[in-house]
Amino acid sequence: MDRGIFVDGRWQQPGGLERWQINNPATGEPVGSTLLADEATVELAVQAAERAAPVLAALHPEERAALLEKAASLVEGRCEEIARLLTREQGKPVADNRKEIMFGAKVLRYYAGEATRIWGDLRPASAANIKNVVSYHPVGVAAAIVPWNYPVDLYCWKVGPALAAGCPLIVKSPPETPLAIAMLVDCLHLAGLPDGALADLPGHGPVAGAALASHPRVRVISATASIPAGQDIMRNAAGNLKKVCLELGGNAPLIVMADADLEAAARAAHRRAYSNMGQICITVNRILVDRAVHREFSDIMAELATTTKLGDGSEPGVEYGPVLNQSVIDRVEAHKDDAIAKGGKLLAGGLRPRDAEYERGFFYQPTVIDDSPHESLPMSSETFGPLAAIAPYDDVEQMIEIANSLEYGLAAYLYGSDLEHMWALADRLEFGGVGLNVNDVSELQAPFGGWKMSGIGRELGPEGLEAYLEPKLLKMRVRANR
Template identity: 35%
Template sequence: MDGTIDMTTCKTMMTRDTAANCDHYRMWIGGQWCDAASGKTIDVASPTTEEVLFTVPCGSAEDAQLALRSAQSAQASWAAMPAVERGAILAKFADLIRQNRERLATILVQEMGKTYALALGEVDVSADFINFPAQAARRLEGDILPSDLPSEHIMIHKVPYGVCVGIAAWNFPLALTCRKVGPALTTGNVMVVKPPSVTPVAVLALGELAAEAGIPAGVLNLVTGGGYTMGEELVTNKITRLVTMTGSTATGQEIFRKAAENLTAVRLELGGKAPFILLEDGDVEKAVEAAVVSRHLNSGQVCTCPERFYIHDAVYDEFLTKYIDAVSKLKMGDPMDSATDIGPKVNAYETDQLEKTVQLAIDQGAKLVLGGKRPSGKLFDRGHWYEPTILTECTNAMDVMREEVFGVVSPIMRIHSFEEALQLANDSPYGLAAFLFTYDSRRIQRAVLELEFGEVYVNRPMGEQRQGFHNGHKLSGTGGEDGRYGMDNYLEKKTFYVNFS
């Protein structure tokens, strides 16, 4: 839409969009608040009520170029700053995120629909994603290697790429942004971040906190706009030296192709199809608890959620009975209500896709045992809702067992052996996360070698930690994030052969 925003001044992050009768948030470029050069805006609607709550700038290639040039002008001085000083600034940034916890969480609920409790957790994790690399600033290391020649040292020096572009997904916009910003800025890079158009507001709110923390102008830029306009310019511009993106596999593949022209470095965390394996010796109670939490967190809109269940015949009936009972007790409703377990889907498109997926599974032979429809009642007259759904009698040939399903749908298949579970789990183009419930140490060690996934949860629900490494295999991505290995992804290497004979 064309907003009626006053374009003569951009001194504040937020003003009132009189045309849409809602708050308008601006982009943060070069230490300044600004609107799109075109003056156009994007509506951001509540998934709960479908009411437009915010507008943001609909930036174009022109705005992307401005942000990239601003980052480029700031990079040299930021990289020259001692790492410990960069880390101190970023630690303050993390503290300010924590201090604004309730405000940021409320925005996340408004624009994304997740429960308030989960939104508070996302803010906490976001601060951690900044603070962990900030505290590691003194531990950035290179190497000195012995030379084959006398009186010579070989030194591997690590340096920042320069201008990085971060593209975040809509399901955890704040956390996924901070997951990239923390290590990128700690290692001396500068960054232009483009949050998703459907959930951009909490990310834009980081601009004022970055300024308050003392992050110099241009070091962190936050822009909004379409993927085929602004997004493409950010990826293909020669200024950009690294692109880090979290999102769908199809989008990641397109970014990879676009980045190839300039041989821009690419780090991708993409789609998943996590298998959930429960063997005959596994703890059924623990498996049910983990499945309920992991499948239904964020209304099932998590790339590491269990998306296909392989349950051993010996415990199948017990698991299914207890799982149906537990899932049926989950409460859908107002995401700001502390009693709510599941909020709305993010938008109508996602809800429609979920409905089509379930119907196709039934058409292909799956049996619907719970849910499978949109809920009824006054609360659900508006918004994007879908009931927790359980399907049985599934086979690995069904689309619901092969394609990513971003929602509260649990397709379940009966298995008869560990070998069958391994074969079925690996029979997928995705390799992000997997779940395994067994106390047989030999099987666990085999899974370490044979499961083709970057992240495996053994006898526990999902949830990676900052010091670990979040990494997808196959079509689930390349590069990885978190911990010291994630930090290394933002550093290039220079080799010096220093002869002092």
């Protein structure tokens, strides 16, 4: 599959653009390729979006809702096909990709409903003969930057609210996983979007992403990216003071209390640390364990990691696949080596598997490091790979201090038996989402996003619409009662 760019309602293969090759990370076999957008391509997409903006804004909310509902149905109908292609280009097992794609369809349906609930209100006024009416309107041309780790799902997180609000959207999609996205774009197009209402431009951040962030006629940009990339986006967006919504990096602590069910906590930590081989912004990076149960918990984690079976995600029953590429392995190796050099103990993994079935792919054993110093890389930086670092704590105050000590504030997890106590502790944790005895903080109808350097703005829930809407006050003098 050799794809081009999608602009003005059609697939195009313009000359002069670089072509990017995509290989299966489990086998090294070619999967396809994509053109990479440049600044001129971005300009074409912006022009098409400007033509579409009044058309999309003029659609009745129920018409926009119907488009999103139809797109969701088309995505559901092609779920298996999209999931298998995504596994070939990204590596995540097919079963995980099915969940991703079906949740993306749910997001589209959710915002179909939200499209009909964009209403205004009557506000109190300073005098009896004054009426204040607040209404909400599409902000205009929108842009989005989507990552490669959950590309279909996160695409829907952005396209759903943008279209619901009446904003045409230009997406810089990831060159690593553009093929499954092309199927999603086809579903959105076949649902009946006006020409120009959606553009899909695979490309690199410093080129296509920067062009979107700095474009003077793009009014809002939403991005899921690293902290340095988010900082670049904000700098580029300052030129026309465009609105920004940024979901950035994380280093999520999982905190194990002395009264926790250690088996359940370890299984939850294992799944969240190694699902998608740790290539998740809310993955468990560091595990803080009460010293009274530290050794027992670490032994369970090591056993789970050691018995984890890796494989080609296309094969039936495989739950854990390869990482995306060599750069992920290099980063995990650097974090592992740093932790060990500073006194950490390697309990499991730490190597590429040597069996013949793994030699052509980017496989890496799930890695556990115990007694990892707090200044070591996995305890202080985002690893974004299959490594979990464990450290004991002596009391609750020390645990809170350690958990809050980093610049990251996306997700945290607590496991224990005293829910009231954990709730009180959760109020002191500086994170956008906190899971109590659950290893996920994303919920369709609730806001998702980070505190501190982990982001600005929120996605999902009704809050996900806010970036794409502008409020307007209509202040009227009315005839006084007689």
